[in-house]
Amino acid sequence: MKRYVIALFCLILLVLQGMAMSWLPANLIYSDLLITPHWVLGFLIILAIFFDRDDTYFAVWLGLWFGLLIDVVYTGVLGVYMVTYTVVIYVVHGLNKWLHSNFFGSSVLAILGVALADTCLYVIYSFVQITSMTWGDYGLMRLLPTLAANMIFFVILYPIVKERISLWSEELMNT
Template sequence: MRISKLRYFFPLGLLISLLLDGIFSNIFAASFFQANASIESRLIVVWLIMALCFGQIDHPYFWSIVAGAIFDTYYTGIVGPMMMLLPLIVYLTLLMFRFFTPSFIVVLLICLIDITVITFLFYGIFSLISYTDVSLTTVIGKTLGPTLAYNLAAFVILYLPLKKFFEYFSQNRSA
């Protein structure tokens, strides 16, 4: 029986992208978090979307829940928001791909839609529990725009390597 190496590489890449989100936010904190702009690194969303588009992933909902729980525990201290949002992103991505053929533009637009959804819902959840008191217009102007620009650049840089990675390891190569 052949077992895909992606079975092992996908969770490892998910963890690495989760850690890179925090590492980049820490290293570039002076640039990411300013009075007029706040950038949220969402490499974990880019990894998930690319995996769903070009890879054959076993149990994407399970892995998104695990990654969300790790994110919540490590970065926010409130277990639940990202643990619910990442599986929702997986669902939305799979739903959108039922109607489109994966290409650079389609995957880019889905990535931007998913990052927008996750940013708004993350803000909404934190507003509901009174963890933030920033207005929606401030979130749109100072967080969403810079976040989309940063993650768009990351997506453009990572698109081809990740596409080749997922296509290569989804060919059921033996472990």
């Protein structure tokens, strides 16, 4: 049952992620900055850190399925988010062994995960010629604002879900 609740929460985040840009001030939306919300990815990073164990990959599978949903709903190229989210969550799952599962370690993994995902998306979109932004412009006008916005979301989300996810993980281990 807990896994269905987690998947439902991911679905809710997917919908809210699509509406996130409409909540920002107009002067920020119409500026040169490009902010991409990766709220589902942020939650999946928390899930990979606190829910999955060394031999479980629930967050990776959710990254695969919700990446595909993001591709179907929000993008015109199928498979880009699906592959990117799956690989990023797998990398975070592996790196989690080297960092403590506290706020600082989770924040480092979130920054690395969002930066890796957004950079991979930029490289793929550049390769298929959907974007023609230079690396310098990408770094200043998209990557840094995206990292800042997603870290604000991560800082808000972390204390809300961390304890519940850790508790659910322990309950599943004991059954």
